[in-house]
Amino acid sequence: MRAAPTILHLDMDAFYASAEQAAKPSLRGKPVVVGGLGMRGVVATASYEARRLGVHSAMPMAQARRLAPNAAYLVPRFALYRTVSDQVMELLGRLSPLVEPLSLDEAFVDLEAGGVADDSASARLVGEQLRTVIRAVTGLSGSVGLAGSKMLAKIASEEAKPDGLLLIEPGTERELLAPMSVRILPGVGPATGDHLRRAGMTVVSHLTEAGEAELVRLLGKAHGVALHRMAQGYDDRPVVAERDAKSVSVEDTFEVDLHDRVRVRAEVERLAARCVQRLRGAGRSGRTVVLKVRRYDFSTLTRSETLRGPTDDPTVVREAAARLLEAVDTTGGVRLLGVGVTGLADFTQEDLFAQAAHAEQAAHAEHAAEDPEGADAVPDEREGPAGEATGAESRKSEETSASRRWPAGHDVRHDVHGHGWVQGSGVGRVTVRFEEPWTPPGRVRTFRVDDPALRPADPLPLVRDGEDYSSWPASLPKSLSGPGPGEGDESRP
């Protein structure tokens, strides 16, 4: 807990859905749902328009479709999101050596460690500039929370959403937290939340009033004590740069789902080797090996095995990962694989994979991934299962094959009509809307799925040519440089 609000939390607003709206002019202002479109698919991100209809992250896709039948339903384009994420993280890295990414679109930044802010006024100025620069560079909005601790900075950015900034002045934390739901505190999930509610505690002030002894009685020593501290606004966790993290993990998202079990095994081996390389590079060893598998329908599961002692032995990690894989059903296809090693099993360290077990975070836990360039492989590997089925069944499998080859929302290029995106496919046809991030909403045309003039394409950048922000934060382009620190801080809302 520090005396100045110099811990910044940035969270991009409805990240995947906003990126899709920026890329697709016809979807701006409309409900957009990004996620797994298969039977067991879940919502990764809903645009604010879709949220108003009751759709939210981690909701089963079928339920979302009932609530928002007219929304656009799109398959995530991680290559695009990663590109934007890299731009955002690069900007954050200019502010401080201590940047702790939590997911593709979310990170803590220690402004004091970066020497860019040491009081409320300077922190607010940096936060406002950051939001402006992010919008200019990426075309998207992010919300910023500033506070004296990570917990409050994250709460602040949540309160600031969408497209806002909230600074919590040190000293006002308790008052601010008092009326909030207990669920905003880290570590209070649905189960603990229910437990507290049955004891009559629904808001944070109930926790401080109950006192530490009562919380310990209800939740046990460690959890009770920690919760009591957090309810009073105490949180001393430092911002930890990735290199200092207590877990090391690597993952790959595949542009084309992997169906071949042998290939899946080989990828896991490769990831295990890369993970150990990173682990050794950081001079660390770990005790628990974690495997993460995201399936074709976006359902994600993690499996872990704890060894007798810490290791950085590639064979040990590889074999553990292989054992974990054997227990996982990968029929239907694999979209993402990850291998991680967690160091000390410290409860303060919520490792990325554990978080990813929740569907919502699963959709966000992409920042460690590297993108295999596999566009050329699409037609070959997207073939549906070879079936001798006839009639309805064979038509169904054709449609599955078409929707895999032409995933809804993905980019295409047509020899005559140019760049567009797949609006839908089925019954041997694919419907494409031809528009680019900087054009007006475009026209829709329909083609045969095997039209030789139509090809999958790479995403276009969301911003074509902006101003030069390369010297920020040392200096700003003209349009951005308003009153500097000390001249007009109070005038900045």
Ligand SMILES: [Mg+2]
């Ligand atoms: Mg976000």
